[in-house]
Structures are given as C-alpha cells and as structure tokens.
Amino acid sequence: MPVIIASSLSKTYSPKSRHAVRALDNVSLQVQAGEIFGLLGPNGSGKTTFIKLLLGIAFPTSGSGTVLGEPLGSTDVKARIGYLPENHRYPPYLNGEQILRFFGKLTGLESRLLDRRIDEVLKQVGMEQWRKVKFRKYSKGMMQRIGLAQALLNQPEVIFLDEPTDGVDPLGRKEIRELIKHLRDRGTTVFINSHLLSEVEMISDRVAILHKGKLIREGTVESLTKDGDQWEITAHGDVHSVQMDLEARSIHFHVEKERITIIVPDLQEANHVSDLLRSRGLLIESMQQKKHSLEDFFIKVIQDEDR
Amino acid sequence: MKLLAIIEDTIRESIAKKTMIGFFAISNVILLIMLLIALFSDFDINVKLQGMEQFSNGASPLETLVRTMEVMIANLLYMAAIFLSIFATASIMPNTLEKGAIDLLLSKPVSRSTILAGKLIGGTLIVFFNVAYYIIGMWLIISFRTGYWDSGFLLTIFPITFAFVVLYVFLLFIGVTTRSSALGIILTYGFLIILAPLLAKREVFLYAISSSETYRGFVDVLYYLLPKPDDISSLMNNVILHSEINWMPVWSSAAFAGVLYGLTQYIFNRKDF
Numbered sequence: 001m002p003v004i005i006a007s008s009l010s011k012t013y014s015p016k017s018r019h020a021v022r023a024l025d026n027v028s029l030q031v032q033a034g035e036i037f038g039l040l041g042p043n044g045s046g047k048t049t050f051i052k053l054l055l056g057i058a059f060p061t062s063g064s065g066t067v068l069g070e071p072l073g074s075t076d077v078k079a080r081i082g083y084l085p086e087n088h089r090y091p092p093y094l095n096g097e098q099i100l101r102f103f104g105k106l107t108g109l110e111s112r113l114l115d116r117r118i119d120e121v122l123k124q125v126g127m128e129q130w131r132k133v134k135f136r137k138y139s140k141g142m143m144q145r146i147g148l149a150q151a152l153l154n155q156p157e158v159i160f161l162d163e164p165t166d167g168v169d170p171l172g173r174k175e176i177r178e179l180i181k182h183l184r185d186r187g188t189t190v191f192i193n194s195h196l197l198s199e200v201e202m203i204s205d206r207v208a209i210l211h212k213g214k215l216i217r218e219g220t221v222e223s224l225t226k227d228g229d230q231w232e233i234t235a236h237g238d239v240h241s242v243q244m245d246l247e248a249r250s251i252h253f254h255v256e257k258e259r260i261t262i263i264v265p266d267l268q269e270a271n272h273v274s275d276l277l278r279s280r281g282l283l284i285e286s287m288q289q290k291k292h293s294l295e296d297f298f299i300k301v302i303q304d305e306d307r
Numbered sequence: 308m309k310l311l312a313i314i315e316d317t318i319r320e321s322i323a324k325k326t327m328i329g330f331f332a333i334s335n336v337i338l339l340i341m342l343l344i345a346l347f348s349d350f351d352i353n354v355k356l357q358g359m360e361q362f363s364n365g366a367s368p369l370e371t372l373v374r375t376m377e378v379m380i381a382n383l384l385y386m387a388a389i390f391l392s393i394f395a396t397a398s399i400m401p402n403t404l405e406k407g408a409i410d411l412l413l414s415k416p417v418s419r420s421t422i423l424a425g426k427l428i429g430g431t432l433i434v435f436f437n438v439a440y441y442i443i444g445m446w447l448i449i450s451f452r453t454g455y456w457d458s459g460f461l462l463t464i465f466p467i468t469f470a471f472v473v474l475y476v477f478l479l480f481i482g483v484t485t486r487s488s489a490l491g492i493i494l495t496y497g498f499l500i501i502l503a504p505l506l507a508k509r510e511v512f513l514y515a516i517s518s519s520e521t522y523r524g525f526v527d528v529l530y531y532l533l534p535k536p537d538d539i540s541s542l543m544n545n546v547i548l549h550s551e552i553n554w555m556p557v558w559s560s561a562a563f564a565g566v567l568y569g570l571t572q573y574i575f576n577r578k579d580f
Contacts, residue, residue, distance in 0.1 A: 052579075052580070055410075055414050057414065075418055078417075083414035085411060087406060087407045089406070092323075094319070106415040106417050108309065150411075
C-alpha cells in the first residue's frame, strides 16, 4: 500500500520573474509502506524541494499527492511524520533535552509520554550524556544525532531524512544505518535523500534518481545496478591452461598472476566456463551476477542525460 | 499547548539576546538609584512644597509634583523601552524563517497562524513584563517616598506596550516579506524618529510645505492610516495627569496593526520555504 503518492508534481520558484527556477518537473512516484526509499540526485536536482512539497513547507505549482492518505500540506498528518531537514537549525540557546521537549510539544505529545520518549530517543541516538549541553556546543555529528532524535520522537509512520549522515563519522554512520534498518523492521517507512550513494545502496529497498527536476530512473537497487545478464567468475590455479579455450570462444577475461576473472554473457555460459575451469584443475573462488555499484550507475545515467 | 510552546520559545529567545537583559539591567540600576534616593533623602517633601499652591492649578502641590515626575519618567521609558524592544525583537521573525529552522517548525502539526501568533504574543509578553517591572517598581518607590498613591502611573504600562505591539506587527511584516531584521529596524526607527513626529505635528511642519488641498489631504490620510506613537505618548501623559483622553490614536493604530497583521498572515500562509 503506498504511503506517499506524488502525481505530476511540479514546482517553479518565482514563476513570474525572469529568474524563474523549475525545481521539479512533473514528478510522479509512489513509496510503499515499510520500505526504505532513497531519492538520489546531484545538487540542485530537486530532492529537497520534493520533500518540502510533501510536507507542505513549499506549495506545488501543479500536480497533487498524498502522504498517509492525506493531501499534501495537511497539518494533522504531520503528527504521524518525522523529518530531519538538511542543514537543520535548532535554537542554539537550548540544550538537547530542551530541543526535544520543544519539538515534542509542537508534535502534540502529552507531557508524561514526552518525558519517556525523550529518554528513549536520546538513548537510541547515543546522546544521553549530552542532553544538558547547549546545542551551540555540539559537534556536527552530535547536531545530526539530536536532529535524528527529534525526528523519531513521535514514533512516526513515515520518516523523511535529508542527508541523515552528513557530518557524522564512519562509526556514527554505521549506527545510523542500523537505526534506519531497525525502523524499517518495525514497519516505519523511511524516505532518504542522500549524496552518499554507497550508503543508500546498502540500506534502500528502492531508489529514484532526480536530475534537473525530472525523475529519470526508479526501481529496486538490484534492478538498477544489475549489468544485463552478465556473470563474473573468479578462479585461481593454472590459468594458462584455459586461456586458449576462452579466447577461442571470444570470452572476456583478465589474468593477474595465478588468478583469472572471466566475464560471460549469461548464466548458461557461466556454467560451461565453470565446468571448463574445474576440468583444468582451477579452483573457483566466486561466481556472481555482474553488478554496477549504485554510484557507477548513477554517474552513467546522469552523464547520459546530460549528453 | 502548541501555541504556548512557541510563546515560551520566543520568550527564551528574547532572554537569550543580551538586549533584553540589558533593558532589564538598566531598569534595575535606575530603580536602585531611585530607591537609594528615597531611603536616604531626609527632607520633608510637604515642608518643601509649602507655598507652592499657586503653581498647581487647583491640585495639591504634592499631587502636581508627583504627576510631573511620573510624566517625565514615563516619557523617558516610553522612548527607551520602544527603541530597545524594537532592537531586541526585530530578529525574532527573520530567525524563525531561516532555512533549517522554519522547515522544522512547518514539518510539525502546527498551523502557520499559530506560529505567527506565538511570535507576536511571545515578543509582546517579554516587553510587557519588562515595562511592568520598571513601572511598578518606580510607582512603589515614588508612592512610598511621597505618600501619594495614584494608579494613573501604573496604567502607563498599557499604552507603552500597545505602542510597541503596533510597531512589532510592522517588524513581523517586514520579517515575513524580506527576512531582514536590519531593514525592519531601519524602517521602524525611521518611522519613529522622522515620519511619526512630522505627521503628529503636520499642521506645523508639513502643511507649511504647500497649501495645496490635495497635498494636505494626502498628509492627513497618511496621518490617519499610520500608527501614532507620538499621540499615544500624549495619551499616556493624559492618563497620568487624569486629563481627558482622545482615543482616536489608539483605535486607528490598532486598526493599522490589525490590517497589517492580517496581511502578514496572508503572505506567510502562501510563502514557500
């Protein structure tokens, strides 16, 4: 069941001015309940604008949509949503706990529940010991953690994370990835905007790519990163014994010392080649469907679009 | 509860700014000086005022002295409080609308009208408390020392706060439309220092420029449309002196603030962030 539906959403900033900017152009997509959805795109591609339209922070020039079944910008539905904006700015005169209390009150959490949730989310993001420290004294990573805690306070059904690991160290990034997976396992729908493609690849179920305001690709990570039906076989042993045969069958391979890496066009050919390797006494180390990394795929499609 | 949270945050933000603390500290210093004078001056005020009846237009000399003192104090406070308060509150709306801050507020189940109302009420309350603290403190000191208790001076809390609110609405408008606190301060000070006094004394200054009926009509329209801080100051003096009060400056300034607040809300409701 889709929890986010965007139908032909477009956004033009300053539409009547000479400097009109078409930030989003006819974007339609759906995000299913309980999935981690990654929205990718270069800077200025319209990722943040898309989230802002969904949350009613900005208004669409045309098109429509729903979040959790409510029309875009509905105030009531925001009680069921969490949001971590990019470059969030919290009141610097408040400490971590006060920030959470303030935003918890705005979300409409009742006082006792709010106390409990503050303890829980601070623990979840590893900020318990910094709860009484003023926000202005936090490092970038700590700010990000408090931002995440704020987005989790109301146990949202859908959470929007705009660059959630921005400024966080590798260990912290891993913890955030684990947290996001944990949220998904509990049934929360997670919508991520990120530049860190390797991270998105690690955790997302589906991704979409925005470029110059247009949706240019959408699908599961696996379907987008799959490189046709090609398979890659790696083996080691007497590699010279198979080279002639492979050349005769016009199969691509690469030899490095005792190790050979072979690319075959399909699964059937992969089985033939693996039989050949075994018959010549080579040990097969791996045989897997060849994939691009999400980053390779992303760069390729962006370059294709720009041509 | 949501409105209260925004009011509380606005008050915290104002307190975090040193200007309001400075305002409060200056109030305390002046109150302390007045208290010391009241405690350690050993002259009998009634003796000093003997034979002064001819200068007090039928009122008792003590009453005239106290009310004159109160008028002077209220006028000083009126200008100081409004200038400092504008300086301290001008950044409230632009700060709220900063990228990263407004996104967070608008992602919560809070209407834009609640956000704007919270900013208005929060800014007003902090100024009200500061003014009330000073006026009540001063009133207690003067009344204890002279033995003349008159509530007129206490009522000046309201015209001072009212004048601030009208100008604060203008600051909110500038904040929402331009997100600039500097422009808000410049325009408000410019209005307070130049335009408002000229309009209040338009018969003396502005009418002298031209005898054209159209021009004078235009000046009159401006006068009636815009807030009247100078006339509200005169009204405040009349409250202290128990003189007749002309309410026109109050309702016309309130109408200006009301319309401008509505316009600010309209723009804020339709603005992209």
